[in-house]
Amino acid sequence: MPVRDSALRCPPHGPCRVPMLHVDRILCPTDGSGCAGRAHRHAQHLAAHFDAALHVISVEEGDVDPDQGIGVEPASPRADLHGLKPGAGPVPAPRVRERAVAHPTAAGGILNYVVQYDMDLVVMGTHGHRGVRRLLLGSVAEEVVRKAPCPVATVGRGATAPEGLEGGTLLVPVDFSEHRFRVMAHARAIARVYGMALRLFHVVEVTALPDAYGVYGSPPDPGVLLDRAETVLDEEAESLRTKGLEVTLDVRGGHPAAEILDAAREDGAAFITLGTHGRTGLEHMLTGSVAEKVLRQAPCPVCAVKSFGRSLVDGDDIADA
Structure with missing residues (x-):
């Protein structure tokens, strides 16, 4: 069952409250x-x-x-x-x-x-x-x-100085798990701090199993999965645009960590915000190993948001995993 996050959804009547980071x-x-x-x-x-x-x-x-x-x-x-x-x-x-x-x-x-x-x-x-x-x-x-x-x-070693982040792009890998709402809330708030645009990013990873395992039926068509992922991501991007944020999106196939790092380098990302845990199995995106590979090699600062523990965003009522 989806978990509601009041920091990400506007009330049916009245203005939408922009998430604010609270750091003491x-x-x-x-x-x-x-x-x-x-x-x-x-x-x-x-x-x-x-x-x-x-x-x-x-x-x-x-x-x-x-x-x-x-x-x-x-x-x-x-x-x-x-x-x-x-x-x-x-x-x-x-x-x-x-x-x-x-x-x-x-x-x-x-x-x-x-x-x-x-x-x-x-x-x-x-x-x-x-x-x-x-x-x-x-x-x-x-x-x-x-x-x-x-x-x-x-x-990391090659990270831009904080003053250089102004007006840059914040790359946000999205895995469609319920924990993404917490990550998105933090990303929106960080983007406001630095005046950055958001780039929502999803990687479709399809692992083919050998015939020895007795696979029944055909594996999912990567093209179909890419189209479906882009449709869902575009809906979330449009919701963010109504809140006054500049948002683009990117959906690719491949290995999550490698594609995230490639996207960060290609687009000159100023910042990355990601979750440390996501789905498991064929749909996984940001398991611990993926997040660690990204933070180890990222060309820019990375904010790792936990699926548990303290949130820096008001109204984040997502249940811990």
Whole structure:
């Protein structure tokens, strides 16, 4: 049974309420690498826009009992950071708290901090320094994306600076699962923040089974599936256009992760918003492995929206999977 989402559907009478992101606390893990520095710029930009507290932490891996919580050094406020509110010029520096965290693992330290300090959003790099002080290796970022109870925005090595996102395109992979409503609500709100156009994207993946499995009947015609998917996606695109958003759509056949990455590169996407879980079986689109491949290789920032946990959008009453 479809689950209603009041943030995505207009009431029968009266104006449609535009989803707004509500962000009070942003976490930005760092190890001093260039990739972490780029993530910090994006976190700083968002903190300034939302007037949110920005927590910048470094994780010292060591023999610490995780049951004792995380060891945290006193906060070190910074007053020399400045952000830009889109279209409004310089604004006062966000409230910044710098802390050193002790934990047996980098990912565990980040995740524990998210829970202990009730973070709304994590912004982190996808790669970092190697060695004992490593923090943002791909496996760490992927574990945080999988397990964090809040959305996670990842920033890769080649990501554009936050000021360069203005007026760009936000690529939104859609898998037609019920969780897409939460992803779409976040995408609409993020597009409003940066003044971006939405590009709805769907990949039809048909896997042919060998004759040894005794397949009965003919496999679905990819062309028919593409047409059906485009029809459904066009209906959703039209609904978004009535809310004042610029929306285009793209339906392709192929492997989801590869097609998403190709589309992002071809169109010069400024941002990607996707779900971390979707359908399973032949209709799957954004299972964990697909989302992880995208965040690992994406040429732009990626916001991973969970099918569970915290939502940054008001009125999101979608049931957790």
